[in-house]
Amino acid sequence: MTTSHTPSTRSLLRSRGARALMAAGLLALLGGAAQADAQTAAPQRGGTLTAIVQPEPVALSAAINFALPNSVLAGNIFDGLVDYDLDLNPKPSLAERWEVAPDGLSITFFLRKGVTWHDGHPFTAADVKWTLENVWKTIHPRNQAIFGRVTQVDTPDDHTVILRLSEPSLAILSAVNANGAQVLPKHLYEGTDIVNNPHNLKPVGTGAFVFKEWVRGDHIILERNPNYWDAGKPYLDRIVFKVIPDATARAAALEKGDVQYAVFSPVPLRDAERLGKLPNLKIETRGYEWLSPWMFLDLNLDNPYLKDVRVRRAIAHAIDRKAIATIVWFGFAKPAISPVPSTLAAFHDATVPQYDFDPKKAEALLDEAGFKRGADGVRFALHEDFLPYGDDYKRTGEYIKQALKRVGIEVTIRSQDTAAYLKRIYGDRDFDINGVWLAAFSDPQVGVTRAYSSEWIGKGTPWTNGSGYRNPTLDALIARAKVQANQQDRIATFKEFQQIVQTDLPSIPLAELRFFTVHAASLKDVVTTADQVYGSLKNAWFDKSPTN
Helix, strand or coil: CCCCCCHHHHHHHHCHHHHHHHHHHHHHHHHHHCCCCCCCCCCCCCCEEEEECCCCCCCCCCCCCCCHHHHHHHHHHCCCCEEECCCCCEEECCEEEEEECCCCCEEEEEECCCCECCCCCECCHHHHHHHHHHHHCCCCHHHHHHCCCEEEEEEEECCEEEEEECCCCCCHHHCCCCCCCCCCCHHHHCCCCHHHCHHHCCCCCCCCEEEEEEECCCEEEEEECCCCCCCCCCCCCEEEEECCCCHHHHHHHHHHCCCCEECCCCCCHHHHHHHHCCCCEEEECCCCCCCCEEEEEEECCCCCCCCCHHHHHHHHHHCCHHHHHHHHCCCCEEECCCCCCCCCCCCCCCCCCCCCCCHHHHHHHHHHCCCCCCCCCCCEEEEEEECCCCHHHHHHHHHHHHHHHCCCEEEEEECCCHHHHHHHHHHHCCCCEEEEEEECCCCHHHHCHHHCCHHHCCCCCCCCCCCCCCCHHHHHHHHHHHHCCCHHHHHHHHHHHHHHHHHHCCEEEEEEECCCEEEECCEECCCCCCCHHHCCCCCCEECCCCCC
């Protein structure tokens, strides 16, 4: 038995000090950058914003497929019923106001008048009712749980929507923005194959920007909506989203000014500090609050090795989560101990079973499970897949490969494009371990339970229960939390939920991620909402003064 490091691991660890210093300096830089820009001048109209979307979307509707690149685009094309301010409070958008009945059994949305779809058709309550009944409750994986207690949707007039609930559902108001519950135009989708409707690729929305063109592999163009309900907005004439697969090329494009906006940590983390110090660029960490992202290692419980909980716990003990946060992610992460991130302070349970970095304990558990080292030092072999969203996830996968090799588990890393990845993990379930992140959002019912509820197994729906975990007790807890009218009761239920999943360990929390945006210093009012990265750039504008 040995815990010695491979050469690549030693070099990784030697860089710990340098990267820790870099991370400290960068986070200090971000602390200053995260302050809102004080605006003394009125927004200036005009200009084309060139942005990056990576990887290329597979659709432009987040109602059908809410993968990251799809959502970044869709938030500019579609509005939600609400937006969220930087304190995660809902604020008006397509709904001017809303009322929750005292007994919690109805929620009424009063819709904005005079809103039209991009094709000129009026936006009405019928669109909301149809989308809830035909998309949110039937296709959308998060929303099937959130809106499952809606028994009836009343539309007494074109601008009033009343949700009737069999039991209270406190999570609904946390999920009705443009990403959480995107409204589709009934007149273009009713009676069609919703998933394969051509408007998923050529969307018609209500948002500040209108879809114009998609040249595969190169760019997507959105143009200013001249009939937008929010008078005077957007300020930009158009947004051109460029597909730039190479991270170094993305950094160069931002540095040269060819690109002025890129989200979700678009450049190599080692380049972030340098770029943030340039006078023409800024690094911004606001606008991700609604997501509360957490990264984890999903374990396929159908695998003959991984179905043994001792093996799963051994893998957890073999991984140094602090090293992942500080070295692999350059300080843009925090070690995770639970699938409910610490950013959801009310729900997070810090007393869950924890698996400290302890390779000796990992080896002992593997021996106990009967998987001894062979003559070559290998106990068994696994395939590892990783989210194909950039080098950071690949680098995380390489670190995990090294960590497991130290305890006798041989790992082969596989990479593929997004479509193949989603099919492999959530369709065919042809994987052993998978590195992925999900958004917990502002309520565990919205973003966390989908990774553990057995109702999603076998459906092939992305970003749900990839491990194949089945636990009737946990399913009952999830069902209970959906209908509890008292928030303190829900908090207690979700803490019990965390205790169970961290004991059974179908997935291993690795890190709470801290994404950042890189944008031109001349681009103002980039962040106005807590869900900005999935929202609209209708407030953004270019300061054309000589200093910019």
